[in-house]
Amino acid sequence: MSSDKRVFVCTTSELAPGAMKLVEREDGNLTAYNVEGTFYVTEDRCSHGLASLAEGAIIGDEIECPMHFGMFNIKTGEPTAAPCSIAIRTYPVQIDGEQVFAVVG
């Protein structure tokens, strides 16, 4: 039996390529991204501070934090620009019809 939990994040038509969205939830907010037609989900909070990554900017396949402009790879969560040095969590994405879900622990 799986303990995975699916969280609805958006519909496939809701996020155009290059767009992202804040997904608020009690267990920690998420950010959903459309990178060149593929959906990704990460935790929303920057690992460097209290910033919301959904308020940042997508540059290629990276998210730039709005606070100190550190960056992470959206696909892997790895930090790609200082001052970020700790990876953010990424979540597997499942698409059911037009609904996009994140699989959270």
Ligand code: FES
């Ligand atoms: S809070 Fe994100 S780079 Fe500092």
